[in-house]
Amino acid sequence: xxxxxxxxxxxxxxxxxxxxxxxxxxxxxxxxxxxxxxxxxxxxxxxxxxxxxxxxxxxxxxxxxxxxxxxxxxxxxxxxxxxxxxxxxxxxxxxxxxxxxxxxxxxxxxxxxxxxxxxxxxxxxxxxxxxxxxxxxxxxxxxxxxxxxxxxxxxxxxxxxxxxxxxxxxxxxxxxxxxxxxxxxxxxxxxxxxxxxxxxxxxxxxxxxxxxxxxxxxxxxxxxxxxxxxxxxxxxxxxxxxxxxxxxxxxxxxxxxxxxxxxxxxxxxxxxxxxxxxxxxxxxxxxxxxxxxxxxxxxxxxxxxxxxxxxxxxxxxxxxxxxxxxxxxxx
Numbered sequence: 001x002x003x004x005x006x007x008x009x010x011x012x013x014x015x016x017x018x019x020x021x022x023x024x025x026x027x028x029x030x031x032x033x034x035x036x037x038x039x040x041x042x043x044x045x046x047x048x049x050x051x052x053x054x055x056x057x058x059x060x061x062x063x064x065x066x067x068x069x070x071x072x073x074x075x076x077x078x079x080x081x082x083x084x085x086x087x088x089x090x091x092x093x094x095x096x097x098x099x100x101x102x103x104x105x106x107x108x109x110x111x112x113x114x115x116x117x118x119x120x121x122x123x124x125x126x127x128x129x130x131x132x133x134x135x136x137x138x139x140x141x142x143x144x145x146x147x148x149x150x151x152x153x154x155x156x157x158x159x160x161x162x163x164x165x166x167x168x169x170x171x172x173x174x175x176x177x178x179x180x181x182x183x184x185x186x187x188x189x190x191x192x193x194x195x196x197x198x199x200x201x202x203x204x205x206x207x208x209x210x211x212x213x214x215x216x217x218x219x220x221x222x223x224x225x226x227x228x229x230x231x232x233x234x235x236x237x238x239x240x241x242x243x244x245x246x247x248x249x250x251x252x253x254x255x256x257x258x259x260x261x262x263x264x265x266x267x268x269x270x271x272x273x274x275x276x277x278x279x280x281x282x283x284x285x286x287x288x289x290x291x292x293x294x295x296x297x298x299x300x301x302x303x304x305x306x307x308x309x310x311x312x313x314x315x316x317x318x319x320x321x322x323x324x325x326x327x328x329x330x331x
Contacts, residue, residue, distance in 0.1 A: 004328055009119020010112060012321035016313045017111040022100040023309035024107070026087050028168040030302035031265045034294045084305045095171045103167030106160050106184035114157025118215050119321075122149035126223075136227060142220035150215030154208040159200035161207055163187035165268040177271075195272065206264035206283050210257050217256045222249040222318055242319050250314030254307040259299035261306065263287050 017024075091099050125145035130137045137145075154161075163184045170178050181187035191199045226245040235241045263286050272278045280286035290298050 003120075004331060005123030006116050006120030008321055008324045008328060009123065010116030011324050012317050013111040013115030013119060014108060015320045016317040017107045017115070018104065019316055020309050020313040021104050021107050022088070023305055023312070025100060025102060025168045026084060026091070027261075027302040027305035027309055028165060028265055028269075029087050029091070029172055030084070030305055031262045032169055032172060032269060033301060034298065084308060087305075091171065099171055102171060103164045103184070106164035106167055106187065109184050110157050110160035110164055113160055114153045114211070116153075117156045118149040118153030118211065119219075121152055122146060122215065122219050125149065139220060139224055142223055143216045146216030146219045147212045149219075150211035150213070151208050153215070154211030155201075155204065158204045158207045159188055160184060162191070162200060162202055162268045165265055166191075169265075169269045199272075203264050203267040203283070206260055206267060210260040210264055213257045213260060214253045218249045218253040218314060221252045222246055222314070225249065239319065242322050243315055246315045246318035247311050249318070250311040251307060253314065254303070254310040258303050258306050259287075262299050262301055263290070266290065 088100070095102075122145050125148060126137065126142070129141045129145060163181070166179060167181050167184070167187060170180065173179075179187075179190070181190060188200060222245050225248045226241060229235050229241050229244060230237055235244070263283055267280055267283060267286050270279045280289065287299070294301075
């Protein structure tokens with residue numbers, strides 16, 4: 001029974017992850033909006049001459065003396081925020097349609113490790129903690145089971161998560177700064193060689209926290225809403241019930257996890273140069289710098305693609321899971 005839960009959860013997670021990968025990629029790109037990139041060197045032709053005129057009319061007030069210092073350049077305008085569709089269109093125009101599936105090999109590995117573990121472990125805990133007579137358990141136990149399963153799954157799947165974030169974000173970097181990983185295996189091998197094995201667990205505390213929140217809210221909400229619908233008699237145990245319960249679970253999980261997800265994305269994507277301090281000292285430092293530079297609502301960047309991805313992902317996940325359970329019910 002324990003092994004079957006892992007298989008069912010793994011198959012459903014891989015199907016859901018692959019089908020919603022483009023939305024996940026757009027979410028990562030939007031979460032990185034506003035984060036400062038290394039400034040390019042100033043071009044030589046941009047330097048002003050010693051004598052410059054603001055207008056054709058020659059006036060003493062317009063003459064810049066040779067010994068005078070030029071005024072500081074005006075601050076750059078704040079970057080324009082773009083939405084879900086705009087980001088997707090820009091990716092297709094600048095990088096091509098295949099770019100929407102950048103890092104999909106990492107998604108498959110991540111779902112194989114992370115989601116298979118959390119779904120299977122949650123199923124085991126649910127069986128052990130359910131009331132034998134009613135075959136149900138209180139909401140607090142469901143949440144606890146989700147927290148435990150999410151934490152274990154996140155630690156197992158963190159290397160694939162780091163690789164996936166980097167591969168999805170690579171296209172937004174200048175060409176000479178891109179990592180150009182060929183696959184998830186190449187990404188993990190390159191990180192281990194260039195930044196040390198510990199880099200594979202960069203942001204793991206955030207991954208664990210996010211996974212605990214997502215798993216507890218997602219799985220517990222699905223089970224709770226599904227039970228409520230069946231007990232009320234509003235719908236039978238079928239596709240309609242599964243879709244309603246899973247979409248509710250996806251919305252709750254997106255609201256609860258988005259701030260952690262933004263910080264996790266930025267910490268995992270940061271480039272650490274040898275001998276230099278990293279851009280962020282940790283999760284709290286990243287959160288404070290993000291809020292100071294972009295405001296508190298920056299923690300909900302990418303929320304529209306998050307819910308746009310989390311809703312379909314959760315629906316596909318649980319609908320597929322229910323079908324796989326029917327197929328494997330006799331095993």
